[in-house]
Amino acid sequence: MIKVTVWHENYHDRTDEATQAMYPGGMHNVIASFLKKDEEFEVRTATLDEENCGLPDEILEDTDVLLWWGHAKHDDVPDELAKKVHERVLRGMGIIFLHSAHMSKPFRLTMGTSCTLKWRDNDRERLWTVLPQHPIAKGVDEYIELESEEMYGERFDIPQPDELVFLGWFAGGEVFRSGCTWYKGLGKVFYFQPGHETNPSYHNEQVQKIITNAVRWAAPQVMIEKLDCPHYASLEKKRLENN
Amino acid sequence: MIKVTVWHENYHDRTDEATQAMYPGGMHNVIASFLKKDEEFEVRTATLDEENCGLPDEILEDTDVLLWWGHAKHDDVPDELAKKVHERVLRGMGIIFLHSAHMSKPFRLTMGTSCTLKWRDNDRERLWTVLPQHPIAKGVDEYIELESEEMYGERFDIPQPDELVFLGWFAGGEVFRSGCTWYKGLGKVFYFQPGHETNPSYHNEQVQKIITNAVRWAAPQVMIEKLDCPHYASLEKKRLENN
Amino acid sequence: MIKVTVWHENYHDRTDEATQAMYPGGMHNVIASFLKKDEEFEVRTATLDEENCGLPDEILEDTDVLLWWGHAKHDDVPDELAKKVHERVLRGMGIIFLHSAHMSKPFRLTMGTSCTLKWRDNDRERLWTVLPQHPIAKGVDEYIELESEEMYGERFDIPQPDELVFLGWFAGGEVFRSGCTWYKGLGKVFYFQPGHETNPSYHNEQVQKIITNAVRWAAPQVMIEKLDCPHYASLEKKRLENN
C-alpha cells in the first residue's frame, strides 16, 4: 500500500461560491476521490484549518506521498511545518505540488529558488506530453485540452528539472514547463501546473491519470530516520588491518 | 570588472595554530591574493567577525561573485543574512561554495537538500576532470594530486548537478562529486570540495586556476531588483486589439 | 511479461579457458539464469555466431529489453544490425549495455559520442550507490566490493547522463561513472560498467540485483512502429472551423 495524504489549504472552498460549485465537498476530497480508485493507495486528506494544520508528526511520518495545494494562505503555514515537510521529503517521502503550490513554503524550500512566474486568469491551455516514456505520462495522450485554466508563463524560476514531462501552451501566447520532476534528497518531487480552484481541471480524466501516475512514481524506495554527516573510517585501512 | 567578495568565517584562522601556519594572514586573504592576479577582478574580503558579519547590504549588493568558506561557525550566520545571500543569488549574483561550506546556511537554502555527506580527516585525494570542455576546467590537468585533504564521500545529498565537472577519488576508498554547477534563479552556483583549513589545497596552482575560472564563469549576466509573480496581460489579446 | 533478450558476442566463451572457467556454459547463459528468477521476465539468449547474429527481425521486434555484451568482436556486428537495434531503441525498446559494450556499435550510435575511456585489467573496484532512490538501485547496498574487475576510468566520453546512479572507485587511483541512464527516443538506456569476462562480477548477487532492476526499469511504456516527421494541421485553425 502507498499511504497518500492530500493536503489542501481549503480556503476558497469555504469562502468562494465559484470554487464550491466547481469542487463540491472541497478540492481535496475530489482529488482524494479519484486517487482512491487505485487499490494500492490508502488515501487521507488534511487541511490547513485542522489542528496542527492537518499535519501533526504522526500523520506526516505515516505518509508515503504528500500532495500539496495552496494559494491564498501560504503564509499561514508555519515555517516549522514547512521545514518538517521539506525534511521529510529529504528523508524519502514523495511529494506532488499542485498548481499554485509553486509559491508554497515547502516547494520553495525544496527548489531553492523563488518559484516566481507570470500569471493570468481564465486562459485556455493545451498541455503537451514531451516525455511519453516517463511513468507519469503512462496512458496520457499526445496533448490535453483544458478549456479554462489559469495561465502560468515563463520564466518559471525553478532549477532545471531532472525531467521535463509536460509543456503548457496558452492561447494568450505563453509557454510553461507544466510538469517537472526532481530528485531531492531521497524523495521524488513532481510539480504539475493545472488546477486553478475555479477551473475544472481535476475533473479531467487525463489530469487524474497524471496525478495518479505521479503518486505511484513518487512512492518512497528508501526512507531514513536522520540526515547527518557521519565520520567514516577508511575502508582501505580496515582492509589492510583485516589482512 | 567583476566585483568579487571572499567571505570567510575566519575562526580557525584566529584560534588554531595549524591553520595559521598553513594560511598565514587568514585563508580569505590567501584566496583573495591569487584572485587578484586576474586583472578583471576587483577583490574584497569579508569575515564573520566583522560588523554585519562582513556583509552589510551595500557590500552584498555590490558583489558580482561571492565565495563562501565556513565550517565551525555555520550557526553563527544569522538566518536573515543567509536568506539575503540566497535571494541575491536568485537575483543574479554568482556564488562559489568552498569545501565545508556544503553545510552552510546559504548552500543548503540554495540546494534545497540536506547537503550531508561522509567525511574523514587527512586522506589523500586525486581530483579527476570529467568535463574538460567546461569553462571552469580551462587549463586544468587530467587530474590533480592533493597529498592531504579531508575526505568527503558519497552519498552527497545534493540535487543532480547541471554539470559534473570534477570527481574526487580518495585513497581510503571513497568517491565524491567534487566540482558541481547549478543554475539557481538568475545566478550560477559552483561547489568545490577541496580546501580543508589545515591542508594546503589553496596553495595548489591548479586549484587556484579552478577557483579563478569559476569566478569568471559565475559572473552575472542578468541582474534583477525584485523577485515577483507579475500579472501578465494576454499578448494575443493585445495583438487583436492593435489590429 | 517482459520479453528479455540477452545478446552476447560469445567469443571468449568459446576460445578462452579462463572465461570458460568463470562462466561455464557462456556468460549469456549465466546472465539469463539469474534473470529467469524474476517471474515476470521471459528470457532468451542470442549470440553473434548464430544465424543473423542471433537477432533476426522477428526476435528483435519481439524483444522488450535487450542486454548487450560485446568486446573483441564489435566489428563483426554488421552496421545494418547495429542500426536496427538503435532504431528499435528509439521506437521504445529498453536496452542495457554491459561493460565492454561501451565500444559496441549500438551503444556508440545511441550515445552519439566516442564512448572512449581509460582501462586496465585486474584492478579492484568499489562501486558506490549515488542515487539510492533510483529504481535500478532498489535493495542495493551503499557500496559493492568487486575484488577483481577491469578498471574503466574517466574521462568517459558519454553525454552527461540523465541520471548518475553508480560511481566506481578503483584501487589503482581512478574513478568512473559506472551506472548511467539516458532517455533515448522512446527507449530507456542503462550502461553498467562491471563485467569483464574473466572476473566474477555476474556471480555477485548485488550486481545481479542491479541488472534485474534495470530490466524492469527499462521495460517499454510506449512503442511505435515508425519514426517520422508528420505534417500537422493547425489545432487552432481546426478549432475555429468547428465553432
Added chain:
Amino acid sequence: MIKVTVWHENYHDRTDEATQAMYPGGMHNVIASFLKKDEEFEVRTATLDEENCGLPDEILEDTDVLLWWGHAKHDDVPDELAKKVHERVLRGMGIIFLHSAHMSKPFRLTMGTSCTLKWRDNDRERLWTVLPQHPIAKGVDEYIELESEEMYGERFDIPQPDELVFLGWFAGGEVFRSGCTWYKGLGKVFYFQPGHETNPSYHNEQVQKIITNAVRWAAPQVMIEKLDCPHYASLEKKRLENN
C-alpha cells in the same frame, strides 16, 4: 580569433524565387554577413555544391565552430562526410544546427536519436527565453516575435538537453524546445529552430544576436587529435614504486 564556417546546402537559394527574394546572395552569405560584425570571428562559407561538399579536410580541421543549414538535400551529404563532421565535434569543434538541420546526418549522429518532430509551414512563433542567464541568451529579450516561421512541434525526439534556453510558442497551438544545448564529446552543440528558407528570421536582430552568442559559446576550449581508449597504468602502483 574564432574560425567560423557557415555550411549551407544552398539548394532553395539556387532554385526557388521566394528563397532568393528573402535571402539575396544565399542564406549562408546573409548569416556570414552578420557574424562578420563580430571582430573576433573569422568567417567562411561552404556549400554542398562546392568540391568535397565545401568541407575538405583542411577546411573542417581549420574550423572552430561550424554552422549547418540543410533541408531538402540531407541525403546528398555523403555518410563519410557526416561522420567526419561528427567526429570533429567529438574532438572539440563547436557546432550550431539551424532549423531543418534537425534531420541532417551530422545532427542525428550527434544526438543518437531520430530527431523527428511535427511541422507546418507559415505559422507565427513567439520564442520565449527560459534561461536568460545562459551565454547564448545574452542581451536577448524576454520573447521574440517571429511573424512568419515554420511550426516545429513536440514531441521533438532529442535527448533531454543539457540546457533548455528557448521555448517556442506557435499560434497554431504547439510548443517546441527551440533552443537547446548539449555537451557532446569535447564539443558543444546548439540547436536553434527558427530559420525557414522563405521566412525572414535570419534578418531579425535578436535572432542574429542569439546565433552570434552561440558561436562564442561553442568555441572550442580543448581540442584533441584522436579518440581512443588508452591502456592506463595504475597511478597508485607507480606511486609505490617511486617511494
